Amino acid sequence: MVFAKEFFDLQFSFAEKVQALSGMDLERALFEYTNFYVRFGLGRELDREHEGWLAYLDGLRSANDGREWTYRFYLKDPEATTGPPVVATFGCFSYALQSAKVVRLHFRNAEADGRSPLAAASVEQRRAELTALFKHLKRTTDEDVAVLGISWLYNLNAYRRLFPVTYVSSGRVVRGRFQSMPLWGQFLNHRGQVKPSVKEPFLSAIAEHATLAALDDCFPLQVLIVQHTELVDALESRRARLVAGPVENFVPGRRGRAPTFNVQGVPFCMSFKPIHRGWFASSKGLVRDGVNVRIWHIHLRIARMEIERVGGKGRARLTP
Numbered sequence: 001m002v003f004a005k006e007f008f009d010l011q012f013s014f015a016e017k018v019q020a021l022s023g024m025d026l027e028r029a030l031f032e033y034t035n036f037y038v039r040f041g042l043g044r045e046l047d048r049e050h051e052g053w054l055a056y057l058d059g060l061r062s063a064n065d066g067r068e069w070t071y072r073f074y075l076k077d078p079e080a081t082t083g084p085p086v087v088a089t090f091g092c093f094s095y096a097l098q099s100a101k102v103v104r105l106h107f108r109n110a111e112a113d114g115r116s117p118l119a120a121a122s123v124e125q126r127r128a129e130l131t132a133l134f135k136h137l138k139r140t141t142d143e144d145v146a147v148l149g150i151s152w153l154y155n156l157n158a159y160r161r162l163f164p165v166t167y168v169s170s171g172r173v174v175r176g177r178f179q180s181m182p183l184w185g186q187f188l189n190h191r192g193q194v195k196p197s198v199k200e201p202f203l204s205a206i207a208e209h210a211t212l213a214a215l216d217d218c219f220p221l222q223v224l225i226v227q228h229t230e231l232v233d234a235l236e237s238r239r240a241r242l243v244a245g246p247v248e249n250f251v252p253g254r255r256g257r258a259p260t261f262n263v264q265g266v267p268f269c270m271s272f273k274p275i276h277r278g279w280f281a282s283s284k285g286l287v288r289d290g291v292n293v294r295i296w297h298i299h300l301r302i303a304r305m306e307i308e309r310v311g312g313k314g315r316a317r318l319t320p
Contacts (some may be wrong), residue, residue: 001111001191001192002075002078002079002187002192003039003074003078003192004188004192004193004194005067005071005206006193006194007184007187007188007194008036008039008067008070008071008074009067009071010187010194010199010202010203011033011034011036011184012030012034012066012067012070013203013206014033015029015030015034015250016029016319017032017206017207017209017215018032018033018212018215021203021209021210021211021215022212022282023170023210026268027057027060030060031046031053032047032178032179033178033179034178034184035178035179035180035181035183036056036070037050037179038073038075038179038180038181039055039074040052040053040056040073040077040080041077041080044056047144047181055073056070059073063073067264077103086106087140088133088136089108090129090130090131090133090136091125091126091128091129091134092107092108092109092110092111092117092167093105093106093107093129093133094106094108094127094133094135094145095133095202097141098148101145101146102146102148103141103146103147104135104148104150104225105147105148105149105150107151107153107159109190111190114190114191114317115190116189116190117190118156118158119158120158123161126162130162130163139237146169146227147227148225148226148227149225149226149227150174150177150180150182150223150224150225150226151168151182151222151223151224152182152183152185152186152219152223152224153185154157154168154171154224154226155221155222155224165301165302165304165305166301166302166305167226168226169185170227170303171224171226171227172224172225172226172228173222173223173224173225174222174224174225175216175222175223175225176196176216177223180223182223183219183307186198186219186220186221187199187202198220199222202219202220205217205218206218214292215318226272226310242294242295242296243263243264243266243294243295243297243299244264244293244294244295244304245263245264245292245293246262246263246289246290246291246292246293246294247261247262247263247287247290247291247293248261248262248263248289249262249289249291250260250287250289253270258270259287261287261289263293263295266297266300267300268295268297268300268302269300270287270302286307287307291307291308292307292308293305293306293307293308294306310314
């Protein structure tokens with residue numbers, strides 16, 4: 001996929017803001033605070049002395065328009081391999097070995113018809129791809145391998161619903177990922193164009209912030225890192241148990257206490273910190289007394305939940 005010039009202009013503006021706040025030269029800011037190095041296909045070692053990076057800087061110094069030069073340099077090889085070496089690919093998902101015990105999960109748009117890869121109509125296909133990926137993992141790696149994901153996408157329910165709740169509930173914010181697509185990717189739609197609804201608030205925020213330390217907060221969505229050692233088993237081995245029926249004895253969470261409820265006498269506790277605060281905070285929300293649910297759990301830890309829609313057909317499948 002070839003990314004729009006506007007995507008590079010946006011990062012160039014951010015680097016200029018870093019320069020203004022810190023006093024560092026622009027060349028350093030472009031190296032440390034943009035995704036340019038990786039987008040140019042120079043690898044992930046982030047070597048300031050890489051001949052490709054030095055060639056970019058040479059052209060930048062003599063360019064009348066730094067933004068124009070940056071995009072022309074990118075277009076020399078826009079399809080350059082920028083991702084890490086992958087072991088296997090299954091549709092939109094792939095994985096790489098970060099170490100002998102850690103697998104890094106990756107996601108890209110592999111839809112050929114222009115549809116969003118996270119559209120509701122594609123949920124089952126994405127889950128099938130994940131299942132195939134995890135079956136491959138079980139055949140080729142140690143049983144206690146940890147699955148690691150790092151992306152802004154874990155803020156989106158459209159992405160989170162593809163995974164067991166025990167995986168996405170482990171998410172925590174990581175800051176300072178200015179050189180990586182797990183941060184900058186939130187500005188792009190599935191066609192590689194910049195989303196105005198994300199760009200404009202970002203530009204307003206960087207114009208207002210007066211300290212370098214606060215620039216992480218300018219990004220609408222933060223990068224989340226999620227990791228779980230049971231994800232492969234939860235999706236592939238099908239050992240999760242099913243309980244179905246109406247919610248009973250629902251107690252909303254408050255003051256650090258997680259919501260609790262029973263289904264067919266089985267107690268459940270939403271014992272995690274939701275990425276979107278307040279999602280289970282009220283009995284007026286999706287989970288409440290009397291609502292029919294189907295829950296797949298592993299030792300009472302919820303792996304997948306389906307909640308009956310009120311006033312509609314079918315069920316809403318949720319992995320919050």
